Amino acid sequence: MKELFAFDFLSDQPDARIELTPAEFAKSQLRDGDLLFARRSFVLEGAGKCSLVIDPPESLTFESSMIRARPDPDKADSRFLFYYFRSPEGRARMASIAARTAVSGITGSNLAALEIDVPGVDAQREIAEILSLFDELIDNNRRRMQVLQNMARAIYREWFVKFRHPGDETVPIVDSALGPLPEGWSAGILDDIVTVSKASVDPAKIDPDMPAVGLEHIPRQQLTLDDWGTAGTQGSRKAVFERGDVLFGKIRPYFHKVSVAPVDGICSTDAIVIRPHAAHWGQAVFTASSAEFVAHATQTSNGTKMPRADWKVLGKWPIPVPPVHISESFNDVARYHLSLSETLMFENRRLTALRDLLLPKLVTGQIDVSALDLDEVREKSVA
Template identity: 70%
Template sequence: MSGWPTTTLGELIHVKHGFAFKGEYFADTGDKLVLKPGNFPVGGGIKLRPGKDGYYIGPYPPEFELAPGDMLVVMTDLTQAAPILGSPAIVPGAPIMLHNQRLGLVQIKPDANIDERFLYYSMLSESARSQIRATATGATVRHTAPERIYRVRIGFPDFPVQQVVGEILGAIDELIDNNRRRVQVLEEMARAIYREWFVRFRYPGHDAVPVVDSALGPIPEGWSVGTLDDIVSVSKASVDPARLDPDTPAVGLEHIPRQQLTLDDWGTAGTQGSRKAVFERGDVLFGKIRPYFHKVSVAPVDGICSTDAIVIRPNAAHWGQAVFTASSVEFVAHATQTSNGTKMPRADWKVLGKWPIPVPPAHISESFNDVARYHLSLSETLMFENRRLTALRDLLLPKLVTGQIDVSALDLNEVREKSVA
């Protein structure tokens, strides 16, 4: 490793098994989240999964309640390729998280001269995780154990070098996390404005407009009652992935992120499988299989996706209203109630398109379009920035934790000042 001495993780850490929480005490909601391997995305960290996370309402030993800053490592991966086996994560400040049995709590030994951030990125590196995969057991579900993790070898430079490496990579991840929080705030603000204007009818100038009766109840004078079909169309365009140019892969995705209008998780479409739906930038992608109706996103690019998503194309005049109507709690609940099928109930657009909506005058729609496009455009900008930052981190990480990039001459205070700037 570029002249660095090496050591085993067993010289530095102890890995503690989690608790076997009883299934009878699991709940869909609560304030204490039981972490599972599914909460650990490829690339490290912890990801909440609204609608899929399990909360615990029963008694448990207090030692299995995690503290912010604790480090975990995944010891079971449900897929054969095991992309997250051995992946580490740092526990965030909220919500309260519980240490489940398929995860290991990483505890640094008292005499280990190791920087925690450097340890985290060393364990996240492909070098470390490939060693864990190589010793894993199980044909389909892959398992590791503390004893196997202890045999993993990592580079072990002087402590000041560890600190600089940790600070550089940590600064990038902090920028990524900060951008994610900003996207969340922007989307929440836009949703709140939508509800004020189109649900409560408290739009600019509403005080001067009388209220009249309608099929939807009282609405402002000058508004009309329409349906979602009046402001959107559904694209049926599709493509056979086998006919795609293998040398120019198309932008594609199979799964829409949860409760996130800004679509930041896509890759390239493969040439295998069934026909793919074609979408354009600005289209609304609506997951049509229960329980994934809440998976609604606005496409930031042209591409193709699984036909398990409905491609909704808002007309320009009502673009913003269409986006936030399709992603509203009420519309998602309606899709759930009217879905058809037993094993995998599906939404029926012939029903969903008839969803009644209040249609405002043109000047109000135009004003809301300006608001919605501003918030979602800024969210997209942050999302694209995060993709660049993630690519930069993934490029630097293996080179920094193995000493291929020499940081020994860097001043730690200067690194901190630049990361703040």
């Protein structure tokens, strides 16, 4: 059920595969426009969490921990219902049927009997069209962010793994403790180019609006951190980080939660705050977030139920240390790509805030959708 909590829209996300008989598949097949609701959750807000199936590229099914709803298109628009159940009113209606036990949950019969006030289907489609516009822009920006990250990582691998730095093709290869390296390079360890910050603070003694990052905010396999809370909601002491630091989730490191901080703030002590030395910032960022380094963190973690990465081990990760001109050149490459990604991230936060402002007013009829010009909304949202 983790996919339901991780994604609002289900389409081409990688998932497990199972064998089904024709009868089983006919009973549990997912189609475009289906709604999936979480049957149970350890927290009340998670019970009834809704996701929308969009144009699945292949056969999809669902497990028993979910409830499938297939709206009648003549009476209800699937996208509108998805947005409705994201709104405060929709969440309140869902909470009204959730059982409040050790594990909160809803039943299919209660969901089917749930009464909601909605406009006519034409108005539903218009509202869904407006709200979908924001999500399409947000998703497009996320894809661009991933492309930028992939481009920078490809250059990192060319320079620091394959040693193909432009202009240095004729540099002799010499032996080193790491194996063959271009002349002028040296063998080192990650601790040579970073410092792990141990600074901490009591959240009650700082600005309550200061960004606060929990492990739940750090995205998987995405360098650009795009979500955080505030210090005013925190309790115990937190680690302190600065803009440009790398936040490495040390609990269950196989989740690959490694991101660059776009702001100053505080974070859970379950994240390692890695502060790259200025001269090697780009190399440090892409080394600490590489699949190989994360795999090493996983293999050397301590504990079984909640394995934790150990920096005493990770700091000894062997690295090639290049000449200054290569480090400086890659810093420029990394900062260029990641700054563009950061700009897109802040744009997404603005779009999300605007969408969430409109959402409850649209689904409850506080804003007359017929009075809205979709082209004007589109222009304002990308301005």
